[in-house]
Amino acid sequence: MTYPTARKVIIDTDPGQDDAVAILLALASPEEIDLLGITCVAGNVPLSRTEANARIICEVAGRNDVKVFAGRAAPLSRALVTAEQVHGKTGLDGPELFEPAILLQPQNGVDFIIDTLRTEAPGTVTLCPLGPLSNIAAAFQAAPDIIERVQEIVLMGGAYFEVGNITPAAEFNIYVDPEAADIVLKSGIKITMMPLDVTHKALTTRPRIEALRALNNRAGPFTAEMLDFFERFDMAKYGSDGGPLHDPCVIAYLIQPELFAGRHINVEVETRSELTLGMTVADWWGVTDRAANALFMADIDADGFFTLITQRLARL
Ligand code: BDR
Ligand code: CA
Numbered sequence: 001m002t003y004p005t006a007r008k009v010i011i012d013t014d015p016g017q018d019d020a021v022a023i024l025l026a027l028a029s030p031e032e033i034d035l036l037g038i039t040c041v042a043g044n045v046p047l048s049r050t051e052a053n054a055r056i057i058c059e060v061a062g063r064n065d066v067k068v069f070a071g072r073a074a075p076l077s078r079a080l081v082t083a084e085q086v087h088g089k090t091g092l093d094g095p096e097l098f099e100p101a102i103l104l105q106p107q108n109g110v111d112f113i114i115d116t117l118r119t120e121a122p123g124t125v126t127l128c129p130l131g132p133l134s135n136i137a138a139a140f141q142a143a144p145d146i147i148e149r150v151q152e153i154v155l156m157g158g159a160y161f162e163v164g165n166i167t168p169a170a171e172f173n174i175y176v177d178p179e180a181a182d183i184v185l186k187s188g189i190k191i192t193m194m195p196l197d198v199t200h201k202a203l204t205t206r207p208r209i210e211a212l213r214a215l216n217n218r219a220g221p222f223t224a225e226m227l228d229f230f231e232r233f234d235m236a237k238y239g240s241d242g243g244p245l246h247d248p249c250v251i252a253y254l255i256q257p258e259l260f261a262g263r264h265i266n267v268e269v270e271t272r273s274e275l276t277l278g279m280t281v282a283d284w285w286g287v288t289d290r291a292a293n294a295l296f297m298a299d300i301d302a303d304g305f306f307t308l309i310t311q312r313l314a315r316l
Contacts, residue, residue, distance in 0.1 A: 006034040007126055007151070007254065010113060012071070013247070014043025014131030015053035016087055017094065017230040021309065022130055022247040023054065024219055025255075027061045028312040032255045036116055036125070037067040039109030043131035043176055044083045045091035047073040050131070053092045055100035060222050061316045064102050071109025071135035075177035083172055086233045094229030095222045113139040117146035126254070129155040129184075130247040132173050137180035140187060152190045154254060156247045157181065158267065158280030159196035160296070167278070171196050174269060175278030181269045191294040193267065194249040195280065198260065198297045202249060203242035204231045208306045212313060219316040245309075249297075252305050255312075259304050262297035266290035 011026060013019045026033045038058070040051040051070040058066040074080045090097055105112070113135060117125055127150055129136050140147050157173035158181075159165070166172040174181045185191065204227045213224035231243030253260055266283040268290070270276045282296050 001030065002034050003031045005031055007032065008034045008036050008120060008124055009126050009128055009254065010036050010039060010116060012039045012041060012127060012129040012131065012135050013054060014041050014045070014050045015057060016044040016050070016091055016131070016247065017226040018245050018247040019130045020053065020057040020092060020226060021223055021245060022251045023057050024061055024223065024316065025248050025251045025309055025312055027058070027063050027066070028315045029251070029255050033251070035066060037069060037112055039069045039071045039112055039135050041071050041109070041131045041135045042073050042080050043173065044087045046080065046082065049091045051104055052100060053090070055102040055104065056092065056097060059100050059102055060219055062218070066102070067105050068102060069105045069107060069109035069112045072138055075132060075134050076137060076179045078177065081166070081176050083166070088229060092226060094227070095225035110135050110138045110142065114143040114146055117149045122149040123151050125149070126151045127153045128250050129153065129157070130250060132176035133157070133180035133184045134177045137177070137183040140183055147187050147189060150189045152192065153184065154192045154250050156194045156199065156250050158193050158282070160280060160282040160284060162196040162200050164279070165196060169276040170278030171280065174280055178269050178271045178278040181278070182271050185267055185269060185293055192253060193294050193296050194246070194253065195296065196244070198300050199244040199246040199249055201300050202245045202302050202305055203240055204245050205242040208242070211310045215310070215314050217314070217316050219313050223313060248309060249300065249305070252308055256304070256308055259301045259308070260297045261299040262295055264292045264295050266292050267294045267296055
């Protein structure tokens with residue numbers, strides 16, 4: 001059933017445990033989100049795994065009807081960098097995985113993005129990138145006419161005060177394909193960014209994971225097992241009480257925007273420097289006259305965020 005209040009959304013993703021939770025949250029929220037399709041991209045792990053993982057996670061939600069597409073297997077002009085050190089060899093390490101029954105759609109994910117934006121009414125489709133921006137930028141390059149038809153982009157990527165997680169200067173999603181990020185940030189589309197400055201405040205503490213494990217369905221314990229694995233790396237790295245749950249911030253924003261606070265500022269991506277490649281240079285203090293191009297989030301009501309996830313996943 002589609003609700004009149006729901007906005008049409010394409011999730012572009014590289015699952016990834018945190019991407020998986022974002023997908024579950026979207027599937028559990030039909031009042032706000034009409035999920036037109038999931039386009040997969042290479043990122044945390046190679047494309048063959050991210051597309052399989054997306055299909056697995058739809059099946060865990062009992063949603064074998066969701067359309068899953070494979071997009072680009074590599075960034076626009078660079079070799080792929082992956083993050084198995086964080087996500088494990090499968091990208092979804094933790095729970096027991098299975099061969100999904102859902103079939104991959106035959107159409108390429110980039111073509112699906114283009115066709116959807118050309119078919120749906122202008123200004124009615126929101127793009128939610130949760131991985132490197134290769135698919136989105138490739139679609140804009142191949143079909144520039146779709147750019148003005150996008151309603152909004154809400155993405156996970158970047159960092160400013162929190163600086164980098166894959167290099168001292170750069171956040172992973174932007175670092176993997178900085179040229180793609182540059183194209184998206186210069187597109188003129190309304191953009192909301194969830195950088196590490198936000199996601200490092202959304203920690204998977206023990207009580208939060210246990211509340212998910214206690215859900216009386218398949219998705220709750222599956223999510224808890226994913227997060228048990230996922231948090232180890234970042235807890236060891238940062239000495240924090242849990243791992244940052246990055247990508248669900250994007251979906252939570254579509255459902256409950258008041259959980260987040262930020263500033264509408266200029267954000268540019270470094271594409272040349274070897275030392276700071278992929279850094280998001282955010283003019284938080286307004287010290288340049290560069291035009292604002294993104295709502296750059298900095299704060300989150302973390303308890304409200306985890307309550308939302310737990311309540312929504314309980315519906316699956
Ligand atoms: C981002 O990189 C990936 O490891 C996560 O899925 C998230 O999208 C955080 O830097
Ligand atoms: Ca991701």
